[in-house]
């Protein structure tokens with residue numbers, strides 16, 4: 083695998099006579115790829131059927147002849163105004179039933195069949211015109227599905243689509259009523275056409291109703307994407323990519339990924355720390371200019387799973403962004419560190435967003451590799467440095483990990499539908515486990531919930547997976563390594579009811595969750611071995627050996643040599659202790675890393691990343707602030 087760099091570019095934003103110079107400077111900066119096209123619809127088709135692709139032909143030609151490889155994005159995230167005049171009901175409605183207006187982007191409802199056809203049409207035109215263009219070497223479908231909270235729409239189109247989806251799934255309203263338990267509060271239906279969307283109810287809607295609507299909404303993203311994938315594949319053999327987001331769980335990324343060749347994601351470490359990650363004030367201040375030290379790695383590892391081994395960063399933050407509550411500038415070195423960390427986790431390509439900072443419109447305060455006046459911005463030299471460093475390292479992939487973590491999107495929706503504790507959040511739970519593993523210096527693979535072969539791993543963790551698939555259940559029952567399931571794992575049926583017998587239901591694990599309680603953020607339950615349970619605590623019954631207890635004697639971990647259940651959300655320091663103990667038990671080496679240091683192995687090298695604002699010394703090596711170090715394994 084050859085590592086490469088790229089950049090996102092908007093030829094339609096700039097006079098045509100500077101494209102060639104831009105392309106030359108991109109090549110001089112060591113960039114290989116340029117992504118274009120994804121928001122350009124109003125210039126490609128200014129009015130219905132008036133196709134004006136000549137400028138895009140010329141842009142691709144100029145970039146390609148300069149030696150760049152083009153990633154062509156379909157423009158469906160930004161339908162032009164005439165599209166809404168043609169299909170007024172394609173506008174998504176928010177949960178309050180309010181239309182989301184024209185004037186930004188992603189103003190479409192995934193369920194709207196008319197817009198789907200428009201999206202198919204423009205994608206087909208792109209594919210026919212550029213499918214055999216030698217400069218178009220990869221494709222991006224749409225842009226950031228789900229961005230700005232757009233997976234779920236409460237429109238008429240969504241209601242009709244949902245009713246059909248339910249009819250196909252359940253075949254009879256009796257079956258639906260049984261599956262959802264609609265006798266509770268007399269919520270029974272006698273026709274699928276009478277089932278409404280689960281918003282604006284007097285009090286909470288039925289969680290099974292909500293979960294099915296979330297499943298339906300996710301399926302609509304999958305279908306929307308599949309149409310584009312099919313159209314492009316009919317004319318091109320270049321790889322298909324989508325650019326996913328950070329901390330976005332509203333659709334099943336594994337299912338979208340199954341129709342594509344590479345999973346890419348958009349990495350804005352400083353924006354994410356400010357705008358979507360939990361953390362103490364002290365943590366957020368320490369990493370203000372670097373981003374959370376584990377967030378990027380977690381997403382690299384998730385998206386490596388979504389891409390079945392193939393992962394890119396399609397948009398890499400180069401300087402301050404515009405969209406977080408506060409937008410600090412990166413420490414010098416971070417634009418290099420983030421790229422190397424992505425490569426160490428298996429990225430093939432890292433593209434910076436964007437080439438030149440736009441002096442107009444919404445993102446005018448968002449940095450690029452160039453300033454608005456075309457002078458070099460600080461990240462340009464860092465990109466050049468990364469490109470120069472490629473020669474120093476073999477082109478190998480990331481190492482296979484000993485430890486795996488199951489991450490399930492459907493469970494994220496289940497716990498949104500019925501959190502039971504206000505801060506029970508699937509991403510947060512999975513991320514808490516992941517960061518503890520990373521603090522121990524472990525390489526981690528993420529697994530989808532239908533993984534059926536765990537044989538490559540020594541330790542597998544499965545927090546919060548509501549209902550185990552048959553394949554994964556069997557894999558755990560026959561696993562040769564050590565598995566730790568829970569909290570909340572296998573405690574619901576696929577319909578989101580409490581099963582009988584109550585879970586978890588794995589042969590060989592004599593443990594049952596009999597009662598659950600959730601706790602406010604300032605409450606904790608101390609453990610005998612040190613540390614505490616926070617947020618969530620389950621009571622267990624069963625004959626399996628008790629391996630960890632609360633100070634009042636309640637079992638927290640129970641199980642066998644190989645298969646154990648964890649009955650609570652452990653505090654971070656407790657996760658560190660428990661995971662270190664598990665690793666010691668099975669002979670997986672852990673490391674005592676300084677706070678700011680993170681580690682990832684490739685097949686041949688160990689990479690160290692200093693996320694701290696000061697130099698750090700470990701095992702005789704001193705790494706400067708925002709520095710990267712690699713050494714042969």
Ligand code: GAL
Pocket residue numbers: 225226229348350397403404405435445448
């Ligand atoms: C991403 C998006 C880009 C741009 C960028 C700004 O979410 O895909 O188009 O808006 O954020 O940081």
